[in-house]
Amino acid sequence: MSLHGRDVISIRDLSREEIEEILASARKMVPYAEGKKVMHPLEDKIVAMAFFEPSTRTRLSFESAVQRLGGSCITIADAGASSMRKGESLYDTIRMLSGYAEAIVIRHPNEGSARLAARASDRPVVNAGDGAGQHPTQTLLDLATMQESFDTLTGLKIVLLGDLKYGRTVHSLAHALALFGSEIVLSSPPGLGLPDEVIERLEHMGGKVTAEPDLRKAVRDSDVLYVTRIQKERFPDESDYRKVAGSYRIDASVLRDAKPRLIVMHPLPRAGEISPEVDDTPHAAYFRQAFLAVPVRMALLNAVLGEGKKGG
Ligand code: NCD
Numbered sequence: 044m045s046l047h048g049r050d051v052i053s054i055r056d057l058s059r060e061e062i063e064e065i066l067a068s069a070r071k072m073v074p075y076a077e078g079k080k081v082m083h084p085l086e087d088k089i090v091a092m093a094f095f096e097p098s099t100r101t102r103l104s105f106e107s108a109v110q111r112l113g114g115s116c117i118t119i120a121d122a123g124a125s126s127m128r129k130g131e132s133l134y135d136t137i138r139m140l141s142g143y144a145e146a147i148v149i150r151h152p153n154e155g156s157a158r159l160a161a162r163a164s165d166r167p168v169v170n171a172g173d174g175a176g177q178h179p180t181q182t183l184l185d186l187a188t189m190q191e192s193f194d195t196l197t198g199l200k201i202v203l204l205g206d207l208k209y210g211r212t213v214h215s216l217a218h219a220l221a222l223f224g225s226e227i228v229l230s231s232p233p234g235l236g237l238p239d240e241v242i243e244r245l246e247h248m249g250g251k252v253t254a255e256p257d258l259r260k261a262v263r264d265s266d267v268l269y270v271t272r273i274q275k276e277r278f279p280d281e282s283d284y285r286k287v288a289g290s291y292r293i294d295a296s297v298l299r300d301a302k303p304r305l306i307v308m309h310p311l312p313r314a315g316e317i318s319p320e321v322d323d324t325p326h327a328a329y330f331r332q333a334f335l336a337v338p339v340r341m342a343l344l345n346a347v348l349g350e351g352k353k354g355g
Contacts, residue, residue, distance in 0.1 A: 046346035050161040052170045054179040054215040059222050062186065065342050069187050072338035072345075075111055083113025088348055090114055091144035093137065093160070094171070095122040095151045100311060101171050101181070104336035105148050105344075112341055114348075117144060137163040146348055149173075152276075167347050175209040175277055181310055182215040184339040186223075188332040189267055192306050196223035202261045204230045204291060205271035205316065207237040209278070212310045213271060214241055221250025229254045230261045232287040235273070258291060262301050268293065268326075270309045270316050294318035298326055308332050 046061060057065075074080040090109045094102050098120075106116045117140075119125045127136060133156060140147055141164035149160045150171040157170035157177070172178045190196055201220055203213045207229060217237065220227050227250060229237055236254075245252050255261040262268055270293055278284040292315060293307060306328040309317055313329075321327050 046343070047349050048167055049347060050168045051179050051343065051347065052157045052161055052168065052173075053177045054182045054218050057179070062183065062219065062222075065183055065339070065346060066187050066190055068342035068346065069183070069335070069339040072341040076108070076334075076337040076341055078111070082111075084345055085109060085112040085114030085348055088114040088146075089144040090116050090344065090348075091140045091147045092116055092118040092120070093140060093147055093149045093151075094118070094120050095125075095127065095133075095149075095156075096172065098150055098171070100333050100336055101150065102148075104333075105171065105180075105340050107337050108340035108344055111337065112345060114145075114344075133159060134163045137168075140164070141166040146344070169343070169347070172211055174211070175214070175274070176211050177215050178211040178310075179215050180336075180340055180343060181212045182219050183343065184332060184336045185212070185216050185269070185308060185310070186219055187335045187339050188308060188328055189306070191331070191335070192304070192328065193266060196220075196225060199225040199266040200228060200264065201225055201267040201269055202228045202230055202255070202265045203237070203269050203271070204258065204261070204293075205232075206235045206273045206287075207231045207271070208235045209274035210271040213237065213269070216269065217241060217245055217250075217252075218248075221245045221248045221252075226251040227253070228261050228265060230256055230258055232273075232290040234283070235287060258297060259300065262297060262305065264302065265305060266302065268301075268305060268307045270307060270313070272309075272312065272314050272316060275314075289315060292316060292318060293321055295320055295324070298324070301326065 137160040146167045148169045154174035154176035157173040161168040307326045309329040
């Protein structure tokens, strides 16, 4: 694999073999991510965090990953605190940042912005979420979580629940699940289904995709329940959001007929979709999932930044 110097904008930028190698490397990174072992391959490297949209886990786990690898970070944590407030374009901001750091991690509210950033930068760019578009590193850590629980990514049955229209995590994840040969069950409130072009692409890849709006039925013989938050901030009209707000909630009663080994995942933050009573059940995998962000992002950055040149 050579991810050296490459941009990671969409999960489709990575082959199945490349994903498998990142996951294998991430497993080895766990004791380093926990601070039990030390390695500093990025000692002389700076990674810029350009976050123009709210973030807790993604930014902090990227920062933790860089620092665990011995590198350092420079950070825009808030668009309002950068010169974009003065009207600077994204292109100029990123082009300038690429002179300050060996790689750039970007999150931005507009779909396509990470691809634009990659054109502006002569350093590798990693997409940490572009609007309703893609969130490839979330997918890598989602896969790591499933692999840790089931030892495989093939032949699983995964329910994608919630806002499949605006949720970028599921846009990336669905592709990877089809790539690895797992079955996808779509369950969403009216109007929030997976976009047609995404479904067509999955089917074109030979992916097995079905829909099951009845949550209890969907859960019954599944291995993973992947819950998402309704992406309130992406609704053009707040009244449409109000129609679907609170339309699903995972609690003990929903999980009553689930397989004992079913895991409940969520990219977080949750906003009422999973009742806290689930947290103490063996089904809850979301906090482990959030931790795995660190070793997975360490593995990715280590692969991308080894030699620091673009296109290498
Ligand atoms: C997700 C995101 O930003 O897309 N969060 C994350 O990165 N862990 C999901 C969300 O905001 O609902």
